[in-house]
Amino acid sequence: MKSYNKYMLVLYNFILLFYALLYLPYLLLTGRGYTGFSMRTGRFDPEIERQIKQNTNIWLHGVSVGEVMVIDNFLSRLRQLYPAYQFVVTVTTKTGYALACERLRGKALVVPSPVDFSWVTSRFVKLIAPKLYIAVETEIWPNLFRRLHLKNIPAVVINGRISDASFSRYKWVRLLLRNVLNQIRVWCMQSKTDADRVIDLGAEASKVVVVGNIKFDEPVKPAQSSVWSWEQGRNWWVAGSTHPGEEDMVLDAYIKLIEHYPQWRLIIAPRHVERTDKIMQLIAGRAMKSVKFSQWDKKALARDTVVIVDTIGQLRSLYSVASLVFVGKSLVKGGGQNIIEPASYGKAVIIGPHVQNFRDIVACFKEREALVQVADPESFEKAVLSLGADEERRRALGDAAKEVVAVNQGATERCLEYLAGFLQ
Numbered sequence: 001m002k003s004y005n006k007y008m009l010v011l012y013n014f015i016l017l018f019y020a021l022l023y024l025p026y027l028l029l030t031g032r033g034y035t036g037f038s039m040r041t042g043r044f045d046p047e048i049e050r051q052i053k054q055n056t057n058i059w060l061h062g063v064s065v066g067e068v069m070v071i072d073n074f075l076s077r078l079r080q081l082y083p084a085y086q087f088v089v090t091v092t093t094k095t096g097y098a099l100a101c102e103r104l105r106g107k108a109l110v111v112p113s114p115v116d117f118s119w120v121t122s123r124f125v126k127l128i129a130p131k132l133y134i135a136v137e138t139e140i141w142p143n144l145f146r147r148l149h150l151k152n153i154p155a156v157v158i159n160g161r162i163s164d165a166s167f168s169r170y171k172w173v174r175l176l177l178r179n180v181l182n183q184i185r186v187w188c189m190q191s192k193t194d195a196d197r198v199i200d201l202g203a204e205a206s207k208v209v210v211v212g213n214i215k216f217d218e219p220v221k222p223a224q225s226s227v228w229s230w231e232q233g234r235n236w237w238v239a240g241s242t243h244p245g246e247e248d249m250v251l252d253a254y255i256k257l258i259e260h261y262p263q264w265r266l267i268i269a270p271r272h273v274e275r276t277d278k279i280m281q282l283i284a285g286r287a288m289k290s291v292k293f294s295q296w297d298k299k300a301l302a303r304d305t306v307v308i309v310d311t312i313g314q315l316r317s318l319y320s321v322a323s324l325v326f327v328g329k330s331l332v333k334g335g336g337q338n339i340i341e342p343a344s345y346g347k348a349v350i351i352g353p354h355v356q357n358f359r360d361i362v363a364c365f366k367e368r369e370a371l372v373q374v375a376d377p378e379s380f381e382k383a384v385l386s387l388g389a390d391e392e393r394r395r396a397l398g399d400a401a402k403e404v405v406a407v408n409q410g411a412t413e414r415c416l417e418y419l420a421g422f423l424q
Contacts, residue, residue: 012142012176036097040112042123051109052127055086058423059130061113062089064096065312066338067136070159072103073218074136077412079107082423088128090114095273095312102313116141125151132422138162138198140170142180149183154422158415159214160189162197163335163357170201178202185422188415191360209418212411213361215340221320235264235323235388240315241271241337242328246352247279249331249377251286251306253384258303261388265301267293267318269309271329271337276310283308319345324387324394326350331380336362339371343401348394350374350383364408370400 039045044052058078062071071089078087089104090113091097100110114124121144133148133155148155162170170177181187181203189195190213199205237257239250247268254266270279276292283290289305293314296307309318319325325342327349329335336355339362343349349371355362365371372387374380387394 036112040115040120042114042120044111044127048109048111049127052086052088052111056084057088057128057130058082058085058132058134059128060087060089060108060134060136061139062091062096062100062136063113063139064091064093065099067091068096068100068103069218070136070214071100072107074158074214074412074415075104075107077416081416085131085423088130090124099312114144116143118143118147121147125153129153132156132419134158134419138166138194140177140180142176145180145183154185155183156186156188156419156422157184158188158211158419159411160187160198161191161194161357162201165335165357167197167201174201182207186418188411188418190411193360209414211414211418212408213340214411214415215338216405216408217410217412218340218344220344221316235261236267236318236321237264237324237326237384237388238267238269238315238318238322238342239326240269240319240328240342242268242326243271243332243334244275244278245332246328247282249380250326251282251288252377253381254306255286255288256381257384257388260385262303264323264388265303265305265307267307267309267322269315269318273310273312276308279308316341319347322347323391324348324350324384326384330355331374331377339365340405343370344405346398346402348372348387348397349401350380350387352380365401365404368400368404370397370404372397 060071060075062068068091075087087108089100089108089110091100091110092113097110097112104110114120125147130153133153135155135157136159138157138160145155181198181201184203185207187198187203187208188211189198189208192210195208195210199208237254242250250268257264268279270276280290283306290308291305293307293309294311301307319342322342325347327337327339327342329337331352331354333354335357336351339349339351339358343365351362351371351373353373353375362373366373372383374383
């Protein structure tokens with residue numbers, strides 16, 4: 001079995017090298033690289049290296065924006081409980097890295113995550129020498145996990161989940177994964193479905209626990225109503241985390257909405273801000289105007305003008321002032337996005353049918369009639385018009401959503417209980 005695992009690891013490294021050779025030109029052509037990106041290969045800036053070495057570290061890792069938001073809140077509790085440690089956070093994507101540098105300034109050292117080559121992960125582990133490695137959600141890195149295991153550094157996963165798409169892919173390499181998964185000491189999974197899946201892929205059941213979703217614990221910041229005081233009497237519809245194809249549906253529904261209820265205004269926050277110009281073209285094609293959020297002077301908008309969010313880290317504050325929210329990657333085939341943020345502010349939320357990545361969370365809200373889920377573009381448009389006209393219905397949905405968030409809190413503390421044994 002050891003020989004088999006060795007050969008599988010060699011095959012994995014070969015495939016990874018082939019992928020990297022293809023992916024590097026793509027990064028250069030699309031501008032997805034970023035300042036400090038070379039550190040992903042283990043070439044650290046001397047000052048960063050000095051700062052990492054000066055204290056005993058806890059290493060947290062997240063892929064992108066969503067994971068960084070979880071880390072931000074989880075880190076607050078870690079810093080309270082373990083003030084003697086320094087925290088190093090690694091992030092993979094360009095947008096996630098930018099947000100982490102902004103949100104975690106003064107709380108943690110932020111560096112790009114390692115490419116999962118054995119010599120790179122060896123360099124990272126040797127330099128950071130963490131007391132504990134914490135991965136947010138579920139990314140499986142065979143070389144990194146193996147290196148941590150060989151150095152007897154405990155690795156845990158918090159807020160773990162395995163989407164339908166990931167589960168289908170992982171099943172093809174189940175034999176390789178069994179050894180890798182059991183190098184994780186504890187799997188703190190969001191739901192029983194996620195727990196069953198990681199066990200099915202090879203993790204020992206004794207290492208897998210269901211703790212709930214940490215995103216329910218994110219603190220609710222005060223609504224930014226003072227910023228919008230000049231627009232009293234306006235209703236804001238925020239379409240968040242939209243993906244290609246969804247903006248067309250949102251804009252068509254908005255045109256119908258303002259025909260009947262002219263007090264409404266629309267803000268579109270695409271999941272990827274680099275799509276801003278394409279969305280502006282869609283708006284212009286409907287003989288409407290648009291303004292980028294970064295260039296908006298916050299003066300009153302004409303109803304034929306749509307705001308496009310072109311900067312990251314704005315969505316939560318926008319949800320806080322919305323009267324109606326659509327959460328994207330759900331009308332087109334995609335898997336859904338986090339609905340907890342707008343729900344925590346007590347907002348009426350609309351989603352589409354494609355929410356398989358958040359199935360358990362959506363089920364919690366549907367059980368208490370705390371959101372509206374539509375089946376297609378026609379029912380989406382009807383829901384927007386219906387909720388746009390019915391303030392009482394919007395308020396009832398929002399109140400129910402806040403209750404769902406309240407009763408599902410506590411995952412953070414449950415995770416910390418499992419981590420405590422490694423840090424005392």
